[in-house]
Each structure stands twice: as C-alpha cells, then as structure tokens.
Amino acid sequence: MMHISSTTNMHHCLWPAISLPLSIKFITYDADKDRSVMKQYKIDGYPTLMMKTKDDKVIDSFINLVDFSEEKSNCTKEVSLEQWTLENPVLYTFRVFNEDTLLYESRFGNRSIEVTTHGFYLNKKHIKLIGLNRHQSYPYVGYAMPSNAQKKDADICKYELGLNTVRSSHYPPSKHFLDRCDEIGLLVFNEIPGWQHIGDIEWQEVAIKNTHEMIYRDYNHPSIFIWGTRINESPDNDSFYQKTNETAKTLDKYRPTGGVRNFPGSTLYEDVYTYNDFVHRGTNKGLESRMKITKKDVPYMVTEYNGHMYPTKKFDNEFHRVEHTKRHLNVQQYNHASNDIIGAIGWCMFDYNTHKDFGSGDRICYHGVMDIFRIPKYAASVYGVNIDTPYLEVLSGLNIGEQEASEIKEVYVMTNADFVRFKINEDVIGDFYPNASEEYKDLPNPPVIIRDFIGNMIHENESYSKKDCDTLKEVLLSIMQKGMNISLRLKIKMLMFLRKHKLSMDQAAKFYEKYVGKWGLASITYTFDAYKDNKIVASKKIGSTDKHLLTAVIDDPIISETDTYQTTKVVVKHVNELFNNMIYSSEIIKVTIDGPVELIGPDTLPLLGGSTGFYLKTIQKKGLATITISSHNLEPVSITVEIK
Numbered sequence: 019m020m021h022i023s024s025t026t027n028m029h030h031c032l033w034p035a036i037s038l039p040l041s042i043k044f045i046t047y048d049a050d051k052d053r054s055v056m057k058q059y060k061i062d063g064y065p066t067l068m069m070k071t072k073d074d075k076v077i078d079s080f081i082n083l084v085d086f087s088e089e090k091s092n093c094t095k096e097v098s099l100e101q102w103t104l105e106n107p108v109l110y111t112f113r114v115f116n117e118d119t120l121l122y123e124s125r126f127g128n129r130s131i132e133v134t135t136h137g138f139y140l141n142k143k144h145i146k147l148i149g150l151n152r153h154q155s156y157p158y159v160g161y162a163m164p165s166n167a168q169k170k171d172a173d174i175c176k177y178e179l180g181l182n183t184v185r186s187s188h189y190p191p192s193k194h195f196l197d198r199c200d201e202i203g204l205l206v207f208n209e210i211p212g213w214q215h216i217g218d219i220e221w222q223e224v225a226i227k228n229t230h231e232m233i234y235r236d237y238n239h240p241s242i243f244i245w246g247t248r249i250n251e252s253p254d255n256d257s258f259y260q261k262t263n264e265t266a267k268t269l270d271k272y273r274p275t276g277g278v279r280n281f282p283g284s285t286l287y288e289d290v291y292t293y294n295d296f297v298h299r300g301t302n303k304g305l306e307s308r309m310k311i312t313k314k315d316v317p318y319m320v321t322e323y324n325g326h327m328y329p330t331k332k333f334d335n336e337f338h339r340v341e342h343t344k345r346h347l348n349v350q351q352y353n354h355a356s357n358d359i360i361g362a363i364g365w366c367m368f369d370y371n372t373h374k375d376f377g378s379g380d381r382i383c384y385h386g387v388m389d390i391f392r393i394p395k396y397a398a399s400v401y402g403v404n405i406d407t408p409y410l411e412v413l414s415g416l417n418i419g420e421q422e423a424s425e426i427k428e429v430y431v432m433t434n435a436d437f438v439r440f441k442i443n444e445d446v447i448g449d450f451y452p453n454a455s456e457e458y459k460d461l462p463n464p465p466v467i468i469r470d471f472i473g474n475m476i477h478e479n480e481s482y483s484k485k486d487c488d489t490l491k492e493v494l495l496s497i498m499q500k501g502m503n504i505s506l507r508l509k510i511k512m513l514m515f516l517r518k519h520k521l522s523m524d525q526a527a528k529f530y531e532k533y534v535g536k537w538g539l540a541s542i543t544y545t546f547d548a549y550k551d552n553k554i555v556a557s558k559k560i561g562s563t564d565k566h567l568l569t570a571v572i573d574d575p576i577i578s579e580t581d582t583y584q585t586t587k588v589v590v591k592h593v594n595e596l597f598n599n600m601i602y603s604s605e606i607i608k609v610t611i612d613g614p615v616e617l618i619g620p621d622t623l624p625l626l627g628g629s630t631g632f633y634l635k636t637i638q639k640k641g642l643a644t645i646t647i648s649s650h651n652l653e654p655v656s657i658t659v660e661i662k
Contacts, residue, residue, distance in 0.1 A: 100128065101128055101129055101141050102127030102128055102129040102203075102240045103129070103140065103141060103143075103203060104140065104145070104182055104203040104204070104205070105203060106203070107127065107200065107201060107202060107203035107240070107241075108127065108128070109125045109126070109127050109200055109201065109240070110125065110126055110127070110128070111123065111124070111125050111126075124238045125197075125200060125238065126238045126240060127200065127240025127241075128240075129141055129240050130142065131243050131272075131273065131274070133244075133274050133289065133290055133317040133360060134317055135315055135316065135317055135318070135358070136357060137357070137360055138243070138319075138360045138361060140205075140243075145182060145361075146353070146354060146360075146361055147182060147183045147205070147319065147360055147361020147362070147363070148180075148181055148182055148183060148350065148353070148361060148362070148401065148404065149181050149182065149183030149184050149185060149205075149207075149361065149362075149363035149364070150175070150179065150181060150184060150185075150363060150364045150365075150366055150367040150387065150401065151184070151185045151187040151321075151322060151363055151364065151365050151366040151367065152171065152175070152184050152185065152186065152187065152191070152366065152367045152368070153187060153366060153367075153368065153370040154168070154171075154186075154189075154191055154192060154195070155368065155370035155371055155390070156390070156633070157371075157390050157391060157618075157619060157631075157633070158618055158619035158633075159618060160371065161192075163585060163633075164194075164580075164582045164583055164584050164585060165192075165194035165580065165582070165584070166194075166574065166577070166584045166585060166586070167584075167585045167587075167633070168191070168192040168194040168195040168198070169194055169195065169197070169198035170392075170573060170587070171195060171367075171392075172184075172195050172198035172199050172202060172204055173198065173202065174367075174388075174392055175199075175204055175367070176202050176203070176204050177202075177405060178394070178398075178402055178405070179367070179387070179388075179398060179401040179402055179405075180401045180402050180403065180404030180405040181204065181401055181404075182204065182205055183204070183205045183206075183207065183361060183363060184199070184204060184205070184206055184207070184363075184367070185206075185207040185209070185246075185321060185363045186206060186207065186208050186209060186246075187209070187250065187322075187365075187366070188209060188211060188212060188213050188249075188250040188278075189209070189210070189211035189212075190208055190209070190210070190211070190232045190235070190236060191206075191208070193235070193236075196208075196236060196239045196241060196242070197239075199239070199241035200239050200240055200241045203241075204241055205241055205242075205243045206239070206241045206242045206243065207242075207243070207244050207246060207276070207292075207321070207363065208232060208236055208242045208244070208245060208246060209232075209245070209246020209247070209248075209250070209276075209278065210225060210228045210229050210232055210246060210247060210248075210249070210262070211225075211228055212225065212249035212250060212252070213249065213250050213251060213252075214249070214250065214251045214252055215249065215252065216249055216252050216253065216255055216258065222255075222258045222261075225249065225258070225262065226258075226261050226262055226265055229245075229247055229262045229265045229266055230265055230269065232245070233245060233265075233266060233269040233270055234269065237269070237270060242273065243273065243274075244273060244274050244275065244276050244290060244292075245266045245270065245273055245274075245275045245276070246275075246276055246277065246278060246292070247259065247262040247263045247265070247266045247275045247276070247277055247287075247288060248262065248276075248277025248278055248279065248287075248288070250278045250294075251278065251279065251280040251294060252279070254279075254284055254285045256285065256287075259277060259285075259287040259288075260287055262277075262287075263275050263277070263287045263288050274288070274289035274290050274317070275287075275288040275289050275290070276288050276289065276290040276291075276292035276319065276321075277292060278292045278293070278294060278321045278322075279292070279293060279294070280293070280294040280296075280322075282306075282310065282311040282312070282313075283311075283312075283313065286312070286314065286316060289317065290316070290317040290318070290319055290360070291308075291311070291312045291314070291316050291317065291318045291319070292318075292319050292320075292321045293311055293312075293318070293319070293320055293321060294320070294321055294322035294323070294365075295311070295320045295322070295323050295362075296322070296323060296324075296325070296326075296327050298323060298324065298327065298345060298348060298349055299327065300328070300341065300344070300345055300348075303352060304323075304348040304349040304350070304351060304352030304353070305320055305323065305349060305352045305353065305356070305359065305362065307356075307358065308356075308358040308359060309358070317360055318358060318359055318360060319359065319360040319361055319362070319363070320353070320359060320361070320362040320363065321363050322363065322364070322365040322366075323349045323362060323363075323364050323365060324342075324345055324346060324349065324364055324365060324385075325364070325365030325366060325385040326365075326383075326385060327345070328341070328342055328345055329378065329383065329384040329385055330342035330384055330395060330397065331378075331384045331389075331626075331627065332389050332393065332395045332626065332627035332629070333601065333602070333626050333627035333628075335420065336414060336415060336417075336420045336421075336601075337420075337422075339395060339396045339397075339413070340396060340413050340414070340430060342395065342396065342397045343396045343397045343399065343400060343413055343430065344430075345397075346364060346387065346397045346400040346401075347400050347458060347461070347465065348457075349362060349364065350362065350400060350461060351457065351458050351459075351460055351461055354460040354461055354462070355460040364387070365385055366385050366386050366387075367386055367387060367388060368386040368388050368389065368390055368392060369382055369383060369384050369385065369386040369388070369389045369390040370382070370383050370385075370386070370390060371383075371390070387400070387401065389626075389627070389631075391587065391589065391630065391631025391632075392587065392631070393589055393627075393629050393630075393631060396411070396413045399411040399413065399432035400432070402432070403432045403433065403434050403463040404434070404462060404463055405434070408434065408435065408548065408550065408555035408556040409432070409433055409434045409435075409548075409556065410431070410432070410433045410435065410438075410546065410548045410556035410557070410558055411431070411432040411433070411558075412429065412430075412431050412544075412546055412558050412560060413429065413430040413431070413432065414426070414429045414430070414560075415560065415598065415601060416429065416542075416544050416560045416561075417562075418535070423501075424535065425498055425534065425535070426471065427469065427498055427499055428467055428468060428469045428499075429467075429468045430465045430466070430467055430468075431450070431465060431466040431467075431468060431546060432463075432465055432466075433452070433463070433466060433548045433556070434463045435548035435549055435550045435555055435556065436451075436549055436550050436551070436552075437449045437450060437451045437452075437466070437548075437549050438450050438451075438466045438468075438546050438547065438548050438549070439545075439546075439547040439549060440468055440473075440544070440545070440546055441544070441545040441546075441547075442471065442473075442475075442542060442543075442544055442545075443542060443543055445473060445474075445475055445478075446473060446474075447468075447470060447471060447472070447473030447474075447475075448470060448473050448474075449549075450466045450467075450468050450470075451466065452464045452465065452466050455467050469495070469499065470495060471495075471498075471533075471534065472491050472494060472495065472533050472534070475533060476490055476491050476529075476533060482519070486515060486518070486519075489511050489512070489515050490512075490515060490529060491533075492508065492511075493508050493511065493512045493515075494529060494530055494533055494534055495534075496508055497530065497534070498534050512526070541561060541562060542561060542562075543559055543560070543561035543596075544559070544560045544561060545557070545558070545559050545560075546558045546559075546560075559596045559598075560596065560598055561596055561598070562594070563594045563595040563596060564595075565594065565595040566592065566593070566594050566595075566600065566651075566652060567592075567593060567594075567595075567652060567653060567655075568590060568591070568592060568593075568605075568607070568647055568649060568652045568653065568654070568655045569590070569591045569593055569597070569655065570588055570589070570590050570645075570647050570655045570656075570657050571588070571589050572586055572587070572588050572645075572657050572659060573586045573587045573588075574586040574659075575657070575658065575659050575660065576659070576660045576662060577636055577659060577660070577661050577662070578661075578662045579636050579638065579661065579662075583635050583636045583637070583638070584635070584636050585618070585633045585634060585635045585636075586633070586634050586659060587631055587632070587633050587634075588631060588632055588633075588634065588645065588647075588657065589629060589630075589631045590607055590623075590625070590629060590630055590631065590632075590647050590655075591625075591628060591629040592605050592625050592628045592629070592652065593628075599627075599628040599629060600628040601627055601628045602628065603625050603628040604624070604625070605624075605625045605649045605650070605651060605652065606622060606623070606624055606625070606649060606650065607622070607623050607624075607625065607630070607647050607648065607649050608621060608622055608647070608648050608649070609621045609622075609623070609632060609645065609646070609647055610645070610646045610647075610648070611634075611643060611644075611645055611646075612643065612644045612645075612646075613641055613642055613643025613644055613659075613661075614636070614637055614639035614640065614641045614643055614661050615634040615635060615636060615637065615643045615645075615659060615661065616634065616635050616637050617632060617633075617634060617635075618632065618633040618634070618635055619632060619633070634659060636661055639661065640661050640662060641660075641661055642658055642659075642660050642661075643658065643659050643660075643661065644656055644657075644658050645657050645658070645659065
C-alpha cells in the first residue's frame with residue numbers, strides 16, 4: 019500500500035446526510051505492482067475515504083471508518099496525506115457507494131490555517147495576502163456563464179494577475195470557480211450574499227440560512243481560508259451577527275470568520291477584523307493603521323481599497339491610467355511594510371455591470387484592474403509582476419503629444435526581472451533597476467522608474483569634457499522634471515558652462531530639443547529589454563509605424579461540451595507593426611461566424627482603448643468554426659475554434 023509522507027492534520031470534511039447501512043467500495047492503487055485493484059467492504063456506517071492523488075492515482079486508505087453494528091465500536095484508521103500548498107495544491111477525493119451506486123463524491127485537501135495579529139499562516143508558513151475582489155459578472159449575460167468561463171477567471175487570478183487571494187464579493191461564487199481555486203492553489207475569502215442593507219427579522223433568518231448553506235456547500239474546498247459572516251458594509255447588529263457567526267462556528271471550527279465593515283470601531287463578532295479602507299487619495303498614506311480602526315490587538319485584514327476612489331477606463335488618457343497604477347502600488351507598499359495587516363484585497367479585478375445610480379452613466383463600474391472582457395489596464399501590472407514567468411509591462415505609449423508640455427518626464431516599467439536595459443533607437447541609455455525608489459522598497463517586485471532619457475549621448479556626440487557633459491546632462495534632466503524652477507546651484511553651473519563655451523541661451527535651448535525633446539528625428543523607437551541572470555527574458559519595443567493591423571487571440575481554440583454549453587473568449591486589438599496597442603483607435607469591427615458556435619452579444623463592436631472582446635458559445639454541434647473579424651480600415655483577421 020502506498021502512503022504519501024505528511025504529518026499535518028487533515029482538512030476535515032463535512033459529510034452529507036446519507037442513509038445507512040452502506041456498502042463501501044475502494045479502488046486500490048498498488049505502488050509495487052503499478053496497478054489498480056477493486057476492493058469491496060461491507061460495513062454499516064460512514065464516512066469512508068477513497069483517496070485520489072493529483073495525478074489521478076488512487077491510494078488504498080480510509081479515515082474515520084465508523085462501524086454502527088452492535089458488536090463493534092467506532093474505530094478510526096489514521097493516514098498520512100501530502101499538504102495542500104499554493105505551490106503544490108495536492109487534492110484527494112472520497113466516494114461513498116451503496117452497492118454499485120455512487121451516493122456522494124467530494125474532493126478535499128490537507129492543510130492547516132492560522133490567523134494571528136502578526137499574519138496569516140498556511141501550514142505554519144507566513145504568507146502576506148495579496149488579492150483582488152471578484153464580481154462574477156460577464157458582458158451581456160450577467161453571471162450566467164458555464165464552468166470553463168468560471169475556471170478561466172481563477173486562472174487569470176493566479177497566472178495573469180499573480181494573486182494568492184481572491185474575495186468572492188459579495189456572495190458565494192460558482193462551484194466551478196472554487197474547484198479551480200482548489201486545483202491551482204488560490205486562497206478564497208467566501209462570504210454570504212448582501213451589500214449594506216439589513217432587513218427585518220424574516221430577512222435576517224434568510225441570511226442566517228445563507229450562512230449555513232454556504233458552509234455546507236463549500237466546506238470541503240481547501241482554498242477557502244475564511245468565512246465572511248456579515249453583510250458587506252452593513253452597520254453593527256449584535257443579535258443578527260452573533261447568530262451568523264455562531265452558525266459558522268457550529269459548522270466549522272477549523273476556519274476563522276470575518277465580517278466586512280467600512281467604518282472604524284465596529285463591534286467584532288468574528289475572529290478577524292476585516293475592513294474596507296478607502297483612505298488613499300494618491301498623496302496620503304496607502305492604508306490606515308490597524309489600531310486606528312480597531313483600537314484592539316486582533317487579527318486585521320483590508321478587504322477593499324481604491325475602486326470608486328479612482329475609477330479608470332482602459333481608454334482614459336495615459337496620466338490617468340498611470341496614476342491608477344500608482345495608487346495600487348502605494349496601497350500594496352503599505353500592505354507589505356505593515357506587520358499589523360494580514361493582507362490587502364483590492365477593489366477589484368474586473369469592471370462590472372451595476373445599477374443605474376452608480377458607474378459612469380452606462381451602468382458599468384470602471385473599478386477593475388481589467389475591463390469587463392478581462393483585458394488588462396496598466397494597474398493589472400501591480401499584481402501581474404508577481405507571476406512566476408518573465409513579466410514586462412511598460413506604462414507609457416511614449417508619445418510626447420500625450421505628455422504635459424510635450425515632455426516625457428518618467429516611465430514606469432513593471433517587471434520581475436533583475437534589471438531593464440533601456441535604448442532609444444540604437445543608443446543604450448542605461449540599465450535601470452527595481453527598488454531604485456525608496457517609496458516602493460517593501461514590494462517584492464517594485465517598479466523600475468526611468469527618469470533618464472539622455473544616458474551617454476551627450477558624451478558621445480559633443481566634444482566637451484566629461485565634467486561639462488555631466489553638468490549639461492544634470493541641468494537638462496532637472497529642467498525636464500521641474501521646468502525652469504531648477505535650483506540656484508544648477509542655474510549657476512549652467513551659466514558658467516555657457517560662458518565657458520561662449521554659447522547663447524538660444525544655443526542652449528537646442529541642447530534641450532536635441533536630447534530631451536528629440537524633435538526633428540525621423541523616427542524614434544524605444545526598446546526595453548528585461549534581463550534575468552544576465553539573459554534577456556522579455557523585450558518590448560515602442561514607436562510609431564505606418565503599418566496597422568487587427569489581431570485576434572482566442573482563449574481556448576478547442577472546446578468540449580459537458581452537461582451545459584461552454585464558451586471561449588476572443589480579444590481583438592488594433593496595433594501597429596511593433597504590436598503597440600492603438601489606445602485611441604475608434605475602429606468598428608464586424609464579427610462573422612461560419613460553423614457550430616454562436617456569438618454572445620452584438621456582432622458589431624467598437625474598439626475601446628484600442629481593444630475589445632467577445633464570447634463564443636457552443637450550440638450542441640461538433641465541428642470546426644471560422645470567426646472572421648473585419649473593419650473598414652484594416653485587413654480582416656480570422657481564427658478557428660474546434661468543438662469536440
């Protein structure tokens with residue numbers, strides 16, 4: 019018999035109500051002979067466990083095997099299980115049979131969780147929680163999307179946004195989403211439905227029932243690390259919230275509870291004080307301190323920040339989109355620097371449909387770091403930089419007409435590489451490193467901030483001494499950042515330089531045009547090469563080209579129908595020859611389908627922020643479908659999807 023080495027306490031399972039007696043059937047995996055064996059056990063009780071490993075091999079073990087016959091007492095057989103971690107989310111399956119009929123099946127994981135005033139611990143390992151809230155909202159259909167779309171959102175959380183946590187705001191999510199979080203190692207804050215409103219006694223009884231139903235349905239998901247037992251952003255209500263919390267504790271004594279509020283000094287009914295902190299407005303601190311909010315030495319977690327404080331569309335001007343990014347950076351810097359905060363979960367992942375009194379007049383809340391089609395905004399890079407694969411995102415189109423006074427003063431580059439080599443045309447400006455700015459020193463992957471656009475070009479092109487070239491560069495870069503409000507020291511140095519070389523102010527201005535403004539050049543290409551271990555792992559070129567085109571990328575080119583229809587998403591972009599997104603493109607695209615899929619939503623769509631998306635759905639037919647995307651000014655592009 020094969021055992022997997024581990025001594026950690028098993029994640030406890032919530033067992034269904036099943037009539038007794040039962041006939042329990044095990045599938046046994048014989049490691050020595052590499053084969054499966056069927057075994058039949060006749061017992062009068064449950065639960066029994068058929069353990070199934072991540073690679074679909076089954077282990078012959080059982081736990082809490084209870085015998086209800088008169089001759090025998092209850093007995094337990096202990097087994098060793100591998101731990102469920104974020105890096106290696108090992109899952110096991112148990113099945114309960116009556117004769118040959120499968121009565122119940124569920125997966126679980128083996129892990130321990132602990133929350134203290136000093137942090138969150140998974141299997142006794144400290145983890146700073148970095149997350150976003152998720153509304154289960156999709157364009158044109160609301161929440162009515164099948165399993166593969168729900169699972170794709172979990173993949174986006176982990177593999178595109180680099181999160182270790184997601185909050186199911188403000189209702190339990192699709193079971194398919196939770197299943198995928200279990201599979202990939204993504205922690206979930208699960209909470210009961212509601213927002214701000216508390217109704218009458220009858221209404222409260224429904225909410226208490228919701229608490230029971232949420233935990234009963236979702237108990238066996240190892241990804242869930244906390245139960246939200248409070249209506250989001252609602253006032254205190256002692257009797258009501260004592261009952262919701264007691265309900266949770268009765269059903270699950272192993273997980274902590276939290277209740278999300280948006281005001282300080284709230285009564286704490288739960289284990290963790292969970293708080294929506296919207297203090298940050300760009301120039302002030304990122305988050306409030308725990309003691310200012312709770313005045314108690316209790317575990318503390320921020321469950322929302324930003325969001326409505328700075329709504330941002332992916333087609334806003336560059337300054338706005340970069341500022342949106344900086345605000346997320348500022349909050350996460352505070353989160354990482356603070357030992358009093360378990361973690362911080364931002365509002366929110368995706369833009370979402372809303373009621374008529376909110377949003378931007380179009381019933382869409384633009385609070386996400388991605389748009390409603392899951393297309394990233396700049397702010398997504400604050401989280402995406404934490405993925406395991408090479409990452410590089412330049413937060414600028416480097417168009418002088420987009421900049422104040424037509425001057426590019428700085429460029430933020432988000433990367434998980436060691437450094438970025440920056441070139442203008444073929445001139446190497448320099449190597450720029452993360453953590454160059456003290457304001458982001460506690461982030462695991464701080465931004466690279468480039469404020470030097472001259473490098474050694476003055477030394478290479480002018481015949482002055484190195485000291486004079488350094489002086490000229492220092493003055494030019496200072497004028498670029500501050501205008502003519504430069505320090506007296508630099509003004510004196512520049513006057514001495516001009517006098518030494520017998521140059522006029524008009525001649526001095528030419529230096530600025532040449533090395534800062536770079537006006538008059540036939541073309542400029544900016545190159546950003548990300549280096550890891552002295553090797554280029556990612557590269558980005560930005561510049562203006564005459565050739566423009568449409569691109570279309572499909573999530574899943576092969577779809578298999580299950581018990582429902584399935585979907586796949588297509589993202590369409592207007593780009594130039596360097597694949598730079600044309601952020602202000604106003605192209606209208608037309609979608610034409612030939613084959614066994616249907617379009618969700620209209621077939622004519624505007625490009626917003628130079629891009630858009632659409633979903634395709636299966637129609638209970640198999641075969642190959644061709645999707646053609648066309649516009650008035652650009653060559654059409656086609657993609658295919660196979661339905662199996």
